[in-house]
Amino acid sequence: MILKQNEITLKRPDDWHLHVRDNILLQLVLHYTSSTYGRAMIMPNLASPIVDIQSAINYRKKILSLVPNCHNFIPLMTCYLTESLDPNEIEKGFVSSIFHAVKLYPMNSTIHSSYGVKNIRSINKILERIQQIGIPLLIHCEVTDVNVDIFDREARFIDQVIEPIRKQFPKIKMVLEHISTKEAVEYIESSDKRTCATITPHHLMLNRNDLLINGINPHFYCFPILKSRVHQEALRRVISTGNSSFFLGTDSAPHFCNKKENIHGLAGIFNAPVALSVYASIFEELNALKYFEAFCSENGARFYNLPVNKDKITLIRKQTIVEDAIGKFPNHIVPFLAGKTLDWSIKI
Ligand code: NCD
Ligand code: ZN
Secondary structure (H helix, E strand, O other): OEEEOOEEEEEOOOEEEEOOOOHHHHHHHHHHHHOOOOEEEEOOOOOOOOOOHHHHHHHHHHHHHHOOOOOOOEEEEEEEOOOOOOHHHHHHHHHOOOEEEEEEOEOOOOOOOOOOEOOHHHHHHHHHHHHHHOOOEEEOOOOOOOOOOHHHHHHHHHHHHHHHHHHHOOOOOEEEOOOOOHHHHHHHHOOOOOEEEEEOHHHHHOOHHHHHOOOOOHHHOOOOOOOOHHHHHHHHHHHOOOOOOEEEOOOEOOOOHHHHOOOOOOOOEOOOOOHHHHHHHHHHHOOOHHHHHHHHHHHHHHHOOOOOOOOEEEEEEEEEEOOOOEOOOOOOEOOOOOOOEEEEEEOO
């Protein structure tokens, strides 16, 4: 990495947690990621989820057909874990490099998770195979018990679900996705390198006051929900220590504007156009730019046993204003930080 006062050159980053959706949304959003990142771990929670090898192949093909020729981008596919998933399908998909990870959604924890897992004990055979073959398990860490307060769902999940899985399957490689709490940070810090976490730009930048004060902001609404400042500070602290168990995963999750600005507004923040710039500003604020490249471009690749990207990209200190909307009304998306000024821009 080359760090200058007004320029950062780093190995091309990867996004280890990304939703690109399908159809119009896919066409609108993909190039924001493919222009910047070398690879992205593509989430399988489509309306019709990616639960087998054939649907992953079809989805990958569709994504690749929309990547502009000048971009050097590889989508990495994940398999949606359902209680009826055949362990042989996971193994076949992993061995043939179609699946790079399996995604565990607790049933009804988030968007399109109704096919997710209701009873963790019912997937023991699947977890056994996941451990045996070494495919990483990516976990949406929130309990769904309606009696558990929404702000406590992640911490509770670590005690109730992660710990027991860990004890029973000590060798599974797992990623706690988009962590949002002090408890998750501390859990990873006390674990070995088989347990890692992704951190989003929005959980680093914001806390629940930003969501709820001065008029509720639906474009800051996501799962896991933004927590209090104490938790935000824990996330910021850990990236400034350079701990290699934490890496970039934007959780960019676009929805059309009318689905966000709605009485039943959906969770998900479309941050792909601004994520890298936001991460850079945060590392700079924390005086931790020396760890920026490892977080963006190395730690994740190492966890997945993939080579780091060979080419580089450069960020320059140049103010740009984030677009107000992407796409044409009524099929438009409001990006994260719309209308706000970013301090770092990607040099083209
Ligand atoms: C994601 C989505 O919209 O698919 N939403 C979100 O708020 N993060 C799902 C997820 O990652 O939980
Ligand atoms: Zn997500």
